[in-house]
Amino acid sequence: MGVVIIDGSTVKAFVKDEEQFKKSVEERFAALDINNDGVLSRSELRKAFESMRLLEAHFGVDVVTPPEQLTKLYDSIFDKFDCDSSGSVDLDEFRTQMKEIMLAIADGLGSCPIQMVLEDDDPSFLKQAAELEDSKLHKDNPSSS
Numbered sequence: 001m002g003v004v005i006i007d008g009s010t011v012k013a014f015v016k017d018e019e020q021f022k023k024s025v026e027e028r029f030a031a032l033d034i035n036n037d038g039v040l041s042r043s044e045l046r047k048a049f050e051s052m053r054l055l056e057a058h059f060g061v062d063v064v065t066p067p068e069q070l071t072k073l074y075d076s077i078f079d080k081f082d083c084d085s086s087g088s089v090d091l092d093e094f095r096t097q098m099k100e101i102m103l104a105i106a107d108g109l110g111s112c113p114i115q116m117v118l119e120d121d122d123p124s125f126l127k128q129a130a131e132l133e134d135s136k137l138h139k140d141n142p143s144s145s
């Protein structure tokens with residue numbers, strides 16, 4: 001566990017690293033596909049977003065959202081992911097939307113850096129982006145690793 005500073009460019013670099021991003025997305029998808037049928041159902045995707053804490057926490061500050069509003073929100077997210085309205089989200093749909101979401105977060109952050117605590121059990125993509133940044137820092141300064 002450690003603390004790193006990330007901003008929009010950190011997140012962008014993570015998404016633009018196609019190979020790494022694809023791998024991260026595939027790993028996440030496999031972990032989220034609880035019944036292993038190769039697609040994400042509505043409840044599987046909801047669990048995904050609950051674990052990412054993208055909606056509940058805004059720049060590290062917890063905001064309280066009423067449950068019925070959350071359900072509406074998750075439903076609209078699911079519809080956005082499910083491009084072909086098949087009732088489930090496949091890997092391609094998941095990757096496409098995650099990319100858009102991460103880029104939107106990057107735009108939101110812009111050049112305004114946020115401090116990020118790296119917790120071992122935090123599965124979020126933001127954490128992975130932060131770790132990428134962290135490893136770069138250590139590469140630049142080998143004596144610190």
Ligand SMILES: [Ca+2]
Nearest residue numbers: 033037039040
């Ligand atoms: Ca599934």
